[in-house]
Amino acid sequence: MNKVLTNGFILIVDDNPTNLSVLSEALASEGWRFRVAVDGESAIAQAERNQPELILLDVQMPGIDGFETCRRLKANPITQNVPIIFTTALTDTESKIKGFSLGAVDYIPKPFAQEEVIARVRVHLQLQQLTQSLEQQVSDRTNALEKAQVQLVQQEKLSTLGELIAGIAHEMNNPISFIINNIPPLKEYIAAITELLQLYEQEYPTPTTKITTFIKNLDLTFVIEDLVKILSSIQVGSERIQHLSTSLRSFSRSDSDTKLPADLHLGMDSTLMILQHRLKPNGDRPGIEVMRCYGKIPSVNCYVGEMNQVFMNLLANAIDALDEAIVQGKMCDRIPQIHITTDMNSQQMVVIKIADNGIGIPERLKQRLFEPLFTTKPVGKGTGLGLSIAHQIIVEKHNGTMEVNSQPGKGTEFSIAIPI
Numbered sequence: 475m476n477k478v479l480t481n482g483f484i485l486i487v488d489d490n491p492t493n494l495s496v497l498s499e500a501l502a503s504e505g506w507r508f509r510v511a512v513d514g515e516s517a518i519a520q521a522e523r524n525q526p527e528l529i530l531l532d533v534q535m536p537g538i539d540g541f542e543t544c545r546r547l548k549a550n551p552i553t554q555n556v557p558i559i560f561t562t563a564l565t566d567t568e569s570k571i572k573g574f575s576l577g578a579v580d581y582i583p584k585p586f587a588q589e590e591v592i593a594r595v596r597v598h599l600q601l602q603q604l605t606q607s608l609e610q611q612v613s614d615r616t617n618a619l620e621k622a623q624v625q626l627v628q629q630e631k632l633s634t635l636g637e638l639i640a641g642i643a644h645e646m647n648n649p650i651s652f653i654i655n656n657i658p659p660l661k662e663y664i665a666a667i668t669e670l671l672q673l674y675e676q677e678y679p680t681p682t683t684k685i686t687t688f689i690k691n692l693d694l695t696f697v698i699e700d701l702v703k704i705l706s707s708i709q710v711g712s713e714r715i716q717h718l719s720t721s722l723r724s725f726s727r728s729d730s731d732t733k734l735p736a737d738l739h740l741g742m743d744s745t746l747m748i749l750q751h752r753l754k755p756n757g758d759r760p761g762i763e764v765m766r767c768y769g770k771i772p773s774v775n776c777y778v779g780e781m782n783q784v785f786m787n788l789l790a791n792a793i794d795a796l797d798e799a800i801v802q803g804k805m806c807d808r809i810p811q812i813h814i815t816t817d818m819n820s821q822q823m824v825v826i827k828i829a830d831n832g833i834g835i836p837e838r839l840k841q842r843l844f845e846p847l848f849t850t851k852p853v854g855k856g857t858g859l860g861l862s863i864a865h866q867i868i869v870e871k872h873n874g875t876m877e878v879n880s881q882p883g884k885g886t887e888f889s890i891a892i893p894i
């Protein structure tokens with residue numbers, strides 16, 4: 475039972491030596507630590523310096539009385555939460571009410587009965603500790619809730635964004651198909667018309683002046699040559715848009731409630747396609763080389779959209795790590811690279827590794843990486859949710875594992891394993 479006072483102490487405030495010795499004896503008999511103040515002012519100063527767990531406060535003292543001392547303690551943010559018990563010979567109701575109205579939690583009448591002192595002190599120490607632990611629990615839960623909320627909002631945003639992208643990609647598909655499907659007949663027609671023109675030239679070698687002038691002004695030979703080039707670039711361009719639209723759709727494929735077999739290489743490729751703009755050379759930074767070593771892996775039963783989200787987060791982090799290494803001038807001796815390897819392991823799990831040769835991760839930060847909201851990036855750049863979401867998707871939703879290996883200054887490798 476003595477445990478109720480573990481590290482703290484009780485402050486006794488009384489100017490009367492007899493009272494002090496009775497109270498100290500009572501507290502000491504329980505093994506409780508205590509300190510003593512003989513007037514209100516020094517009690518306040520002590521309590522400010524070192525907060526006691528409880529204060530036993532005499533009412534009638536020279537200088538400021540117990541009521542005033544109590545009022546000042548309660549008005550001070552540092553001491554306001556320390557419970558105060560009045561010790562008083564004044565048993566009239568008015569004084570008791572005044573004590574309670576000033577914020578006291580109890581009173582002990584004088585002369586003291588040792589058992590009563592101990593019993594009342596014990597109750598209030600326990601109450602105080604319960605309150606503290608409740609406050610701690612409430613604040614822990616509030617923190618956890620806040621984190622969960624941020625995560626939910628983030629996921630909700632991503633899924634809305636995903637639907638939007640899928641919708642746009644779908645709408646893009648029709649007009650692109652018109653263009654792509656019409657290019658072959660267009661090429662044919664133009665070839666035929668060109669042939670017809672040549673035929674005219676052969677059959678009518680001397681046309682009228684009006685026609686010769688027109689041909690000369692037009693620069694017909696150039697136009698015919700250029701027409702073919704223009705058609706080819708239209709074809710290449712529209713094929714690229716079509717490719718992008720397919721990637722966007724497969725990347726943001728809205729997830730069904732059940733897992734479906736999926737080709738993870740396809741997901742990885744569409745994610746890379748979407749990140750293309752970040753891989754290209756920009757400003758002082760050379761382009762990032764992406765090396766893909768895809769092994770033979772079967773389809774994996776998974777939530778495709780979420781797996782793509784994992785790839786996106788890992789690749790975006792790798793690109794950030796390379797950018798940062800360049801900013802810090804650490805890439806002078808090497809080309810920025812990302813290696814992606816896929817394979818099966820001995821436990822029939824698909825293993826995907828994404829490695830970069832960027833800044834790496836200091837040892838002391840490693841165990842915090844998967845914490846929600848942990849980030850080393852400036853405000854506005856990173857939310858610190860990428861890895862925690864990825865970890866949740868891999869470990870909780872797919873029964874997989876996610877590990878990190880890093881050499882500070884050399885690079886980082888994230889390794890995911892998921893059961894097929």
Ligand SMILES: Nc1ncnc2c1ncn2[C@@H]1O[C@H](COP(=O)(O)OP(=O)(O)OP(=O)(O)O)[C@@H](O)[C@H]1O
Nearest residue numbers: 791792795834849850851856857858859860861886
């Ligand atoms: N490939 C990597 N190389 C070096 N550090 C990394 C790498 N991946 C993650 N980190 C470190 O882990 C931290 C947490 O990553 P996480 O993806 O969770 O958040 P973030 O990238 O900071 O923000 P965001 O929510 O935008 O992803 C990063 O801030 C970074 O310090």
Ligand SMILES: [Mg+2]
Nearest residue numbers: 787791860861
């Ligand atoms: Mg990130």
